[in-house]
Amino acid sequence: MNSIASILALSVDAQTVPAVLFYLFAGISAASALGVVLSRNIVRTAVCLLFTLVGVAGLYFLLESEFLAAVQLVVYVGGTLILIVFGVMLTSKSPFSRFEPKAGEVVVAIAACIILFAALVMAIRSADFRPQTLDTTQKYPVVALGQALLGDYLVPFELASVVLLVVMIGAAYLAKSRKRDDKRAVARGAATLSQKARQWS
Amino acid sequence: MSILNALTPHPVLAAAADWQKTFFEIVSGRPPLVWEQVTASVALIAMVFVPSVLLLAMFSIWWERKVCAHMQSRPGPNRVGPIGLLQSLADGIKLILKEDLTPAAADRVLFRLAPYLSFAPVFAAFLALPFGPNLTFEPKLNAGVFWILAVLSVEVMGVILAGWSSNNKWAIYGAMREACQMVSYEIPLGLSIIIGVMAAGTLNLVELGHLQGGGIHTWIVFKNPFVFCAFFVYFIASLASNKRAPFDLPESESELVAGFHTEYSGMRFAFFFFAEYAAMFIVGSIQTALFLGGWNDPFGIIGHYYSQWIGDPAAHRNSLIVLNLIAIAIFITKALGIVFVQMWIRWTLPRPRIDQVLYVCVKVLIPAACVLLLGAALWELLVPSWHQAGLIDNPLPWFHYNPRSWSDWARGGATTSLVVQVILALIGVSIVSAIALWVGYAFITRRTVKQRLTDPDPIPEPA
C-alpha cells in the first residue's frame, strides 16, 4: 500500500496512513458484520456480508498479503457470495421474505454474545503475544506463497482439490436428486414455481 | 525483483508530487498540511483519474455505435461534434437531466446501491493497470493480474442486486443468468490467465511489461503454443464474463427487455453503461498486459531505450516522461484494438440460448483450458527455457540479455523456445496482417461505408 500512501498523503509520517486505512476497513467490516446480524431482509444481509468481505480483503491488503486479498475477492465475493445470493433467489417465497426469532431467544443470544465478546477482549488484552517489530521494507512475494502451497503443504493442497471434486459431484447430485422423486413432487415444484411467479408479478 | 526496486521512486510520480508541493508553496507561502495534501490528492483523483476513465468509456460507447453503424451500412452518429464524437457527451447530459425513477415495489436501498457497486470496482481495477514502465499506480502489487480479476468479480454483485431489487421478472431473470454465467466463466478465464502467468513466471503487471520488452517474439502470447491457444480461450471467456455479445444473455433485449437494468433510467442507467464499457477496456488491458506485450512496441524499441535511460533517471527525466507517454499511447491503442474485436464480434454473431452458453463453458472451454494448462505445465517442465538455465530467476530482455542476439539465447539454453516463439510470432503477425490487408483492400476498392466487404463490386453511391 506504500505507493497508494504516497499518492494519497505524500509526506505524512509512516504510521498514520496505515492506521487511517485500518480504521476505515475495520469500520466497514465491523459495521457491515453488525448489519448482517441486524438486517431482516435476507438479500440485504447478503449485501452486508459483501461489504464485510470486501473490508476483510482490505485488511488483508494492510497485512501485506495481496494475494490473499485477491483470493478473498475472487472466491468469496465472486463465488461463494454469488452462490448464496443464488440460493436466496431460488428459495425465498416472496422477494423480501423474513422470519423473526422470538424475543426470549434474542435476549439469551445477545447476552451470551456480550459475555463471549467481553471474555475474548479480556483474553486478548491480558495475553502477551510478543509481536515482532514490523519490517515494512520486506514484502512477501507471491512466489513464496506458491512454493509453500506446492511444497510443504502439497498433501493438504491435493486433499483440498479432492474435496472440491467431491463437493462438485455431491452438490450436483444433491441438487439433481429431485428429478427422481415421484411425479407428485415434480408437480408440487411446478406449482410453487407458478405461485412464486404470481407473487412476484 | 531487483529491477523493480530500482524503479521506485517513479520519476513521473515524484515530479507530480514536487509539482503539488511547489504549487502549494506558491499559493499559500508555506508547506502543505496533511489534510491539505489529502484533499489535494483526492481532488487530483476526482478531477483527473475519474474523468479519464469516463472519457475512455464515452469514447468506447461512441466507437461502438460507429462500428455497428458501419457494419450495418449506415453512417452512425454524425451530428454532434466532428464525426459525432460528442454524441456520448450529449447522451450523458441527457441522462443526467432525466428524472431518477425508482419503482414503487423495489427495495429502495439496494436499488440505489447497485449501480455504484457495479461501477466502483472498475475504478479499483484501473489501480493496477500498467500504462507505462513508470506509469502504474501500484507497481509493487505482487498479485496484479489476479487483483484485477478479483476486483472485476465484485462487479457482478452490482448486476445481481440491480436485478433483484428491481422486483421485476425480466430483471431477476437477467440477474440470475448473470450470476450463473459469471460463476461459470470465471473458471476458464482464471485458468487461461494462469497459463499466461505460468509462461511468464510472475503475477506483477509491471514486471510482465518489462519481460515482454524485447520485441514481438518475447510477447507472452507467443511464448508457447498453449499460451497462444489460451489467448483465445481468455478472449471468449472475457466476452462472457463481461456479458458482451454473443454472451449478453443477462440483458438480451429480445427476451428480457433490457435484463437487469430494465427498471433503471437516468444517471443510474448511465452508470451501468459506463461500467460495461470500462470493464471492456479493463479485460482488453489485461489481455494486452498479460499476452500482447503491454506497453511495448513490436520491435523492442521502448524496452531498449528504457533500459538505457533508467540507469540514471535524474539525467533522463524528460526523455523518460516522453517514453512513458508513448508507452501509454501504445498500451491504450492495443487495449482499444481488443475492444474493437469485441465490438466486431458483437455485431457479427447471433445470441445463443442460456443452456448453450453454459454448454460452451462447461463442456468446451473448461476442458480446453484444463488441457492447455496441462500442456503448458508440461512445456515448462520439458522445454528448456531461460528459467532452467540457472542464470537468473526470470531474466528481463535488454537488462539481462539481448533479445535480438542468437548467442545470448543460446547461452541461456533457450534456443528451442526462441525458435518456437519466432514461429508463433510469425503466425500471429500473418493473421493480423491478413486482416489488415483485407481491410486495406476494402478501402482501396472503395468499399468504405455503405458496402459490405464481401460484396462483389462497390455499389455506386446514389447521386
Place this chain on the structure above:
Amino acid sequence: MTVAVLLLIATLLPLLSFAILAFVGKRMGNPLAGIVGTFFISASFVCSLAAMIVWLSLDVAEGRAFGFGGQPILKTYDWLPGGLQIGIYVDSLTVVMFSMITLVAALVHVFSLGYMADDRRFPRFYTYLGLFSFSMLALVLSGTLLQLFIFWELVGLCSYLLIGFWYEKKTASNAAIKAFVTNRIGDVGFIIGLGLLFCHLGNATFPGIWGSLGNAGMAQSGQVLILPMVQGSAGAAELSGSLQKAEPQFTRFPHVTTTMLTLMGIALFCGAIGKSAQFPLHVWLPDAMEGPTPVSALIHAATMVAAGVYLVGRIFPILTPDAKLFIAIIGCVTMTIAALIAMAQTDIKRVLAYSTLSQLGLMILAMGIGSWVGGLFHLITHAFFKALLFLGAGNVIHAAHHEQELTEFGGLWRKIPYTAITFGVAVFAIAGVGVTVGDTMIGFAGYFSKDLILHHAGAFAWLATKEGGHTAYWLFFWLPTIVAYLTAFYMTRCWMLTFAGRPRNQKLYDRARETPVMYIPLAVLSVLSVIGGTALGARQMIESAAKETNNYFDPRLRPPAVANPTAKVAQPAHFAGFSTAWQNAGAYAHGDTSTIASDAYRLGERSLKYVSFAFVVGIGLGILVYSKGLTIPNALLRVPPLRWLNIWLYRAMYFDEMYAGVVVACTMALATVAAVVDRYVIDALVNLSARVVRRGAVLARLCDQFVLDRAVSATAEMVQEIGAAARAPQTGRIRTYVTALMVAVALSLAGAIIVVLSTTGR
C-alpha cells in the same frame, strides 16, 4: 536420460491406444480402430528405434570404441512406504528388446488389419493388442522384480483374453482357462521366490539384487537340493560342513544360505516355467493356438513366452549352479520332447507351437549352461523368424478359410507365392542354414544364435567332463545337436506339406488368395530373418548388456574363483564338473580369455562339426520324404513301431491325459476323503454339540424367565424414563442447539478467564 524418456514414451503410447480404443473403439469400428492402434504402435516403434540410435550414439560420445551402448540407466521412485520401489532399468538388452517387441507388434498390427478384417470384435482385438504391447514393454522396462511381476501378470491377462478371443468356441475358452490356470501354477513359484527375495533384500532393483547376491553363481554346486536327492543321506554331513566354509565367500548377507539362494532361484524360475511353457507346464501353449493367429505370432511365439527367458536373464547373477543345473535340465527336456512331438503333428499351428516350445527349451538350456548371450540372442532372432512363420501360417489359414490341417493343403505356392517364399526363408532361418568359411559366417539369423549356443554347449560339456563330472553332461551338447537335425526335418515337412506337391483339397486350393496388407509384414520379417544374425548388431548389444550386468557385481564380493578356477572347496566328485564348467564358461563369456576357459571354448568349437550339416541332412530328408505329398510317410507309418510312435507323438505323449489322470484323479480322491471325513466325523461332532446345547437350553430358559427378563424390563423402564427426561431439551431446532452451545462456551470461557486472572493476580 533421453533414452529413458523415449522408451517411456514408447511404453505409454500403446497404453494411450488402449485407452482410446477402450472408450471409443467401438464407435470407430472397422478398420479405423485398427488404423489407430497401428499408428500408435508404429509411433512406439519409431520411439524405440530413436532410443536405440541415441543409445548407440551415446556410446560414441563416451569415447568407447563401438561397445554398443551407454551406461545403464536406473531411475527409481519410492512407491509405498516400507521400501517398495518402482523404477526403470535401461541397458542394452532393454533397448534391443524394445526394438524387437515394437517391431513385431507393429507388423502384427498391420497383418491383423487384413487377418481380422471380417471379425465382429475387430476394435476389441486392437484394444487388447494395445494393452498387451504396453504391458510387455513395461515388463521389459521394469527396474524391480516386483514391478516386473505386476506386468508379468498383466501380459498373462492379455494372453488369456486373446486366446479366448473367440470365446464362442468352446475349445478357445477352454484353452484360455487352461493357459491361465497353468500359468498360475508357475506364478505361485514366482511369488514364493519374490517373497524369499523380499525377506532378505527388501524390494531391491535389479542392480541392487545383483550387487547384493550377484555372486551366487560362484557357489560350489552339489551342496543343496540336488545332492541329497541323488546321493541320499551320505552327502548330508559333508554338506553341512561345506556350507559353513563356503558361505562368507559370496554373499554379504550371512543369513542367506546357499540353500535359500538355490530355492529362490528355482522358485523364481518356476514363473518362467509357466510363462515360457517349459516342461512340465508346457501343455498350455499348443492349446493357446486356438487364439487368432496374429496373437499366436505376437504373444505365443515372439514376445510373451520369451519373457520367461528374459526373466532368467535378469535374475541370472543370483542363480546358484544347482539352480542353473535345474534350469538346464528343464530346458533340455522341453526342447527334446517338443521337437519329437512336432514331427507328428498335422495342424500347422500346432507344429509351429511345438517348434516354439522346442526353441524356448533351447534358450532356457542356454541360460542354464551359462550362455547368457546365446540364450538372449536366440530370443531375438527366434522372435523374427517365428513371428514370420506364424504370420505365414496365418496367411495360409486365411487363404484356406480357416482350415489348419496340413493334410488338406498342398501345392499352395502357386496361389500364395509371396507367403511360400517368406515361409521358406523362415524355415531356412529356423533350421540354421549357414556355413562358416574360415572366420566368416554366412547364413540366416538362426544359424548365428544356434551356433553360439551349441558352441557354448560343447565347451561346457567338455569342461564339465574334464573336471571329473559325469559323462551325462555331454547330453547338454548332444540333445540340442539332435534337436537341430529334427528341427530342420519337421520344418521342411511343414513347408513341403503346405506349399509343395499337388493340391489335396481342390476346393480349398481354388479359393486361396493373399493380400498385400498381409504379406508386406512377412516381407519385412523375412528380411530380418535373413540379416538378423549379423547386420543388426543385436548380438553385440547383448554382449555389452552382459558386461553391464557383470559390472554391477560388487567387486569386493567377487571371489578368486574366476581368476583361479582350480581353487575350489572340497565337494562331491559328481558335481565338480558342473560348477567349475559354468564358472569357466561364464568367465569366457565375460571376456576373460586368459584361462582354461578359452581352451575349453576352442574345444567347443570342434564339437560344432557334428551339427554343421544338420540343416542339410534335415532339409534333405524332409524334401525326400515329403516330395510326393503324403504317399511316402503314409507308407512308412504302416510299420507298427513307427505307427505306435506316431500315435504317441501325435497325442503329445499323452501329457494332457496323464495330467487329467494323475492330477484330477488325485484331487477327486482327496475330495472323496474330505467328504467322508466331513460326513462321518465333523457332522457327528456338530450333531453331538447340538444335542448338548439343547439340554443346556432348558436350564438357560428357566434362568432367563425368572432372572434376566426381570432385569431387562427394569433396565428398559429406567432407560425410557431417562430418555423422556432427556427428550425435553431436544427441540429439533438447530438454533436452540447453537445458542445452548454458545452460552456454554461463553460462560466457561468467562469463568476460565476470571479464574486465571484472579490466580495470576493481574
Place this chain on the structure above:
Amino acid sequence: MELTLAISSSPIIGLNHYLVLAAFIFVCGLLSMMLKRNAIGILMGVELILNAANINLVAFNRFSYAYSPDHKPMLDGQVFAIFVIVLAAAEAAVALAIFLNYYNNFNTIDVERAQTLKG
C-alpha cells in the same frame, strides 16, 4: 491535522487491534447463527465466523513475521487462510445444495421446520 489527532492515541496498529476486530466479527457471526431463522442466514453467519478466523490467522502470520533458517518467509498463516477460503466455498456449495433439497421437501427455508428427526 484533525485526522491525525483523532487517531493519535494509538497510531501504531498492532496485533491486538486485529484480534479485537476478529472477535467482534466472530461474535456477529455467532449472533447470526443464533438469531436467523433463514437457513441461508445461518450460512452467512458461518461465513462471518470463518472470516474472523482468517483475520486472526493472517494477522498472526504478519506479526510473527517468521523466517525459516534458509531465509524464506514462513507463510503458514496465509496458507491456512487460503485453505479456509477454499473449503468455505466447498461448504457453501454443499450447504446450498442441501438447502435447495430442503426447500423442495418442506417448501420453506425456515430451519425451525426441520424437526422431523427430533427425539
